[in-house]
Amino acid sequence: MAVFRKVMAGGQLLALGLTLLGWGAEGQGNGRGKKEVAGGATVYLGQDRDLWKPLISTTVNLSEIRSIKSSFQLRTFDPEGVVFYGDTKNGQDWFVLSLKDGVPLMQISKEDALVSVAGGPKLNDGKWHTLEVSSQGKFVVLEVDGSSGLEVGTQSKHPDEGLLGDLRLALGGVLIHSERLLVQLEPRMDGCVRDGHWLNLSTPWEAEVDQLWPCYQNIQPGSYFPGTGLAFFNTSVFPVEADDGVRAEFWGDFTKMDGTILSIRAPGQELTLALVANNNTNEVTLTLGEVKLSMRDTVRRLLITFQRDLVRVLQDEDESKSSTLPISPVRDPGYFSTWREGHLAVGGLLGEAEGDVGSHFLTGCLEKIQIQGRDLDLDLAHKHMSISSHSCPM
Known part of the structure; x- marks a missing residue:
């Protein structure tokens, strides 16, 4: 050229x-x-x-x-x-x-x-x-x-x-x-x-x-995870005031996903949160400490809002499909300090060796990801080489 x-x-x-x-x-x-x-x-x-x-x-x-x-x-x-x-x-x-x-x-x-x-x-x-x-x-x-x-x-x-x-x-x-x-x-x-x-x-x-x-012959917008790795950020790059909460939103056909969509962990602590899709059961599970929320309805859009004492989950902007999970003050007396010091991963469970193939790595397309109302660009993450940041095969 x-x-x-x-x-x-x-x-x-x-x-x-x-x-x-x-x-x-x-x-x-x-x-x-x-x-x-x-x-x-x-x-x-x-x-x-x-x-x-x-x-x-x-x-x-x-x-x-x-x-x-x-x-x-x-x-x-x-x-x-x-x-x-x-x-x-x-x-x-x-x-x-x-x-x-x-x-x-x-x-x-x-x-x-x-x-x-x-x-x-x-x-x-x-x-x-x-x-x-x-x-x-x-x-x-x-x-x-x-x-x-x-x-x-x-x-x-x-x-x-x-x-x-x-x-x-x-x-x-x-x-x-x-x-x-x-x-x-x-x-x-x-x-x-x-x-x-x-x-x-x-x-x-x-x-x-x-x-x-x-x-790929045909593509659509999104981030494609082939099941071989994850992308992670320091949560400190998403500044937040304690009273405002943290918003994480995901778009896609969750029935066609399998593996961990989102996980959050602070250094030296247990896994704070995990959002996992199961393609066999068409079930999406959010785990927060000892508390679990199972979603079996077809999900195309999922909004998770983290506040000081609870996590709110909204499916497809339908208030009738809204759920809340309490954050135990005994287990996590300072959730927002965990957010400021921790890591956020898309496509796998934090704690696994980056790049290792495992059953928890996500397979599927996330059509859109937003944190704090802003589109998440995986090009700015530490990510496995197999992940496509902006396109998915159709």
Whole structure:
């Protein structure tokens, strides 16, 4: 995806960039211990690896580039993440295309210029969108679904140096230190790229992982737990005043879930709370100390409110399905101190070794999670690599 803008000067095309990619579902070794992949396949960008490390990358000589246009399709519900990167001069001049708040964000560094621009339609709607990046004179132009989406122009004070040296390309990460970016962002994207046409390049790409993960054919918004791990937060990131209580709300088809949905524990203490779904009995159970609440009706939305001396549970906004569980002052004299010092996990029982496969890990899709009335972004959690933060298979 050559996205290095090429500047017209003195009749010469200079590479600032505009490139990237070409890979397949199957690959062969290249003698360096890395699998080679080649163009047009569908690739999942959210695959587990070092946070800023690209998924695939390649290096080509600038003299081999004959085209300054690339296109591909992108599908995601994730509002933020790196799509692709390219650089010249071993990283002195570089380009990054990403999403931020769901809209395209382009950042370019060329000698004495560092620019960024964001705009165009939101792309995190779960639909396939065709993106085309081209160099038009002193501008890099991004088109989305055939319409103009974004333009970035730069003008350098330095003389052109011609098409010399190598061009490095990467998908899903960057090859420079992330602090050099003008706009900081979360790099990992729960999304897919397919049908790439990347300049005129036929050079194989190298996978930075042992195997490329596939993409689901059809997806829906939510967080998907395949039963192999959990995501946890420090509860201190959800500040609360004692009189206000704590609200945790979950949306989804609970009859299709199996395992622990929510657990809360403070260091050195017994498990404070566990919310567990049983797919065999279509039962959802909330356990608070010695007290248990069993819900056998079909549940699509569950609101749990923690107050000083009780926990209130509301199913599907139906007051007739409201229940309260007392908090024993003998067992827990300071529940809110427990909240300030503890951990909250989605998808498993706290106390299990993170990453271990166990019967308590959740299998299923949570379509939406809110804590204190705010959507919970699992990208900000300590989570198992198998969990998809923003999409579920349908």
